[in-house]
Amino acid sequence: MVSSSHEAMHRLFQHDHGVFTRTARALGYPFSELVDASLMPTDCTTPDALERRIDTLLRVDTHGSEGSFLLAVEAQSAKDPDKPGSWAYYAAFLREKYDLPVLLVVICNDRRTAAWAARPVDFGVPQWSTLTVRPLVLGPHNVPVVTDPDVARDDIPLATLSAITHSKDANAGAILKALAAALKTVDEDDAMIFAELTERGLGKTPAAATWRKIMAADLSFFRSETAQKLRAEGREAGRDEGRDEGRTEGRAEDVLLLLAQRDIAISDSVRERVLACTDFDVLEGLFIRAIRATSAEELFDEAAPTAARAEGASDSRA
Incomplete structure (x- = not known):
């Protein structure tokens, strides 16, 4: 199953296409300024x-x-001996399909995993390597540690990447404080997206608890999943069933709120379908799609089968 941390590590590149170029140049790799992506x-x-x-x-x-x-861009949270083969396939397939050079970037939030991923892997016989896979790895070993709020403000996507890749480091708290301060200076729509990506990227690390405390300081501004959880838990403390229902209802409202803030029209049928969903995992998927969707109906392009299964399972339990 794909983890939330895994999603955040690569989806950041979808939201801000230039974060790779800027990060690479900060590391000394001579990549040119991005014109379009x-x-x-x-x-x-x-x-x-x-x-x-x-x-x-x-x-x-x-x-x-x-x-x-x-x-x-591939997100990698742990060693996987099968991955180099997949990466080799991707590079060859894409080169053949699009007739363009391919750069494989692997994002890691663990130093051991980053060291493993950075090793060149040869494919061939001992006497001769036909193909070598050598990804460019971005992780806690080389991504800049952004602890200055002014630096974070200048490049919030890079600060977000710093927070995610350094989530297991001792200085994670300082990075998160700088990022939180920077988020208060930008459009609330963007702030919510980067707060959500940061939260997902931190996963179950101790830094996640630090981020929850920072977000709790101003719940009226930060409306990430963390804020929703804190409000739901405060309202439903000690009532497991009620808390679960409030959590699900809150996530459904998050999906609609995000679409509205992005000025995307929401039809009555889409609104009813989102609010009627009682599966939190399905709503999580809808929220992620809402970040990049160009229409409300696009939410269900891939999520509909999952939602249908969830609804079917609920009917069978009833």
């Missing part, structure tokens, strides 16, 4: 029905020596 289909499935999907795929256009290339 667009999301690409992540499906690498072949006719043999084996589903293969990259976490995030962007086409990046620059005026520099790189020209145009594909940026394939």
